[in-house]
Amino acid sequence: DGGITQSPKYLFRKEGQNVTLSCEQNLNHDAMYWYRQDPGQGLRLIYYSQIVNDFQKGDIAEGYSVSREKKESFPLTVTSAQKNPTAFYLCASSTRQGSSYGYTFGSGTRLTVV
Amino acid sequence: GENVEQHPSTLSVQEGDSAVIKCTYSDSASNYFPWYKQELGKRPQLIIDIRSNVGEKKDQRIAVTLNKTAKHFSLHITETQPEDSAVYFCAASANTGNQFYFGTGTSLTVIP
Numbered sequence: 738d739g740g741i742t743q744s745p746k747y748l749f750r751k752e753g754q755n756v757t758l759s760c761e762q763n764l765n766h767d768a769m770y771w772y773r774q775d776p777g778q779g780l781r782l783i784y785y786s787q788i789v790n791d792f793q794k795g796d797i798a799e800g801y802s803v804s805r806e807k808k809e810s811f812p813l814t815v816t817s818a819q820k821n822p823t824a825f826y827l828c829a830s831s832t833r834q835g836s837s838y839g840y841t842f843g844s845g846t847r848l849t850v851v
Numbered sequence: 852g853e854n855v856e857q858h859p860s861t862l863s864v865q866e867g868d869s870a871v872i873k874c875t876y877s878d879s880a881s882n883y884f885p886w887y888k889q890e891l892g893k894r895p896q897l898i899i900d901i902r903s904n905v906g907e908k909k910d911q912r913i914a915v916t917l918n919k920t921a922k923h924f925s926l927h928i929t930e931t932q933p934e935d936s937a938v939y940f941c942a943a944s945a946n947t948g949n950q951f952y953f954g955t956g957t958s959l960t961v962i963p
Binding site for chain 2: 770772777778779780782785795827839840842843844845
């Protein structure tokens with residue numbers, strides 16, 4: 738629902754393992770974003786992409802990687818270099834022409850290190 | 852870059868009372884200010900927004916005010932109801948890049 742789908746809803750990662758979080762949108766939005774949400778810290782930007790085949794680091798990009806091969810898809814890989822990956826991850830998208838319409842958020846993925 | 856501060860971090864009100872959440876921002880280029888409501892375990896939802904050419908906007912029980920000179924904006928909820936209980940986030944954005952900078956959130960509890 739909502740035009741932007743994140744999967745899985747829950748994900749468990751073992752120490753030293755890479756995991757990939759999926760984000761797909763059918764809103765024809767140019768821009769896509771990944772945020773990390775921790776209790777009491779609000780939303781922190783990991784990576785964002787304004788156009789296919791281009792992406793930029795956000796405030797906390799270390800230990801994460803992304804790709805944007807298709808307009809509809811913006812997967813996030815949490816690598817073993819991310820030492821504290823347990824968090825709630827939110828994907829969002831927006832139109833590129835100005836900031837007139839706000840973000841549409843996905844329903845999130847809760848990642849837990851086991 | 853932009854820095855958005857939000858207060859208070861928690862807020863409890865009696866049902867029927869008003870709630871006010873305040874945010875400040877640092878970048879004078881910011882010109883779009885949305886507010887999001889996030890219920891427990893769910894995605895943030897846009898509830899109201901305001902642009903820099905407007906001082907106030909109202910939608911039923913929700914209103915937002917903006918003071919560009921002082922670089923602060925506020926969310927006002929009147930006649931609060933238990934279903935208003937959630938975490939509220941403010942954000943600021945300039946046209947360039949569409950990147951939003953979020954406040955740290957306010958957990959609102961409406962006591963029946």
